[in-house]
Amino acid sequence: MTDTPITPAQRDELAAEYALGVLDGEALARARSLAAADPSFRAEVARWSARLAPLLDDVAPVAPPARAWPGIDAAIGRPQQASNVVTLHRRVTLWRGIAAGATALAASLAVILVTQPVATSAPPVAVAAQVPLAAMLGDDQRDLKLMASYDPASRRLMVAAASDMQADPGHAHELWMIPADGKPRSLGTMPGPRMRAQLPMLMAKEFREGVTLALSVEPMGGSPTGLPTGPVIASGKLERA
Template identity: 45%
Template sequence: MSEAPELPSDEALAAEHAIGLLSAAERAQAERRMAVDPGFAAHVAAWEARLAPLLEEIDPVAPPVSVWPRIEARLAANDDTAMLRKRISFWRGAAAGSLGLAAASVAVAVMLATRPPTLIAPPEPAPLLNASLKGDAGITPLFVAAYDPDRKALIITSLVPPGSDPVHVHQLWLIPADGKPRSLGMVEPGRSRAMPMPGDMAPMIAEGATLAVSVEAPGGSTNPDGPTGPIAAKGALAKI
């Protein structure tokens, strides 16, 4: 039987942790390192993912009643020298017949050692939302908006010609599922504006929520609970 290729020290330690070959002190040290070293933690996770299918292929076998007494009798002999011998024998390979089921698992782990770690696909980005804000006639949008849930930023563009109503301002409102308007700020005619959403506001900007623009006196609505002036345009957010 040919010897398995040697692994880099970090990979070897990660595999030993995943298989359970470390002593209690070594395991505690490895887990402390996992908490501060993302690269090493990724190695351990990759080894656990590689070895997990083995558990599904092995039928459970009840051990003889004499096993536990024999293990308890030998616990005192589990010193560092014995652990070192155990780890050396693991990396050099073991005869399947001599170590039984444990050796079979180890042999498969050695064969997998040269394979690259399984890459975990990143999560899918949240879908973008957009809205066309139209007046009562509902023909041509007066404002268009887009929201990026990952960046928590809303971009609103006014299609109203600049200077068309110099004595009023346009105020943007979010009307989420609870029906209570929240002011998002002013929108200048003919301009675009990016609006980062605060943490408490971002969850409210969801599919089906309404964006509305009211016509207000300079300075905006004096009503803290909603618009003072009439609604010029509104539209619901939908997935792009």
């Protein structure tokens, strides 16, 4: 299976997933094989690591409770010595940072952009229109955070929750775009913590930098009015990725 040819887009996505360390099974075996034998694949992995690393700035550090250190020492049978506690603290701090990075980048993975080449003969305005967009959706009153990413070339939108997204069997989460005219347009309901959609051409023309994305709680199946009827639990503006 690992010898099955893959498209450039699949190869790019595989490199991103390998950079994040979220692969397993055959996909992980294929990525390791490519990384060992293909310098260009290794370069793609490095490119994704550099591209997604700035998203770590959006992850707030969380200190573990003081009781965690004695509990860890007891679990591993380590004597309660000051030098060992300091060493363990450093190691756990390192892993906490790695875990926080994985959370942010895994969310970004669900919104990976497949870059499309732009013809050199295209006018400057057309080139600018192909710049990928991203938005971090959140709310000061809630822990819910989502990452949205949009590729204008394919009109593909991807959204993923970076934190727990509680399922409610009686309600649905509906995503909206709010352009300059202030009138919300539904982008569909999220069936789970991840959502992928290809925007219609007319809607894609309004999907640009500065547009607000919002997530509301609606009845099952979505809003019956075509406008948000429930509380907005997360929102954010599209910016250049």
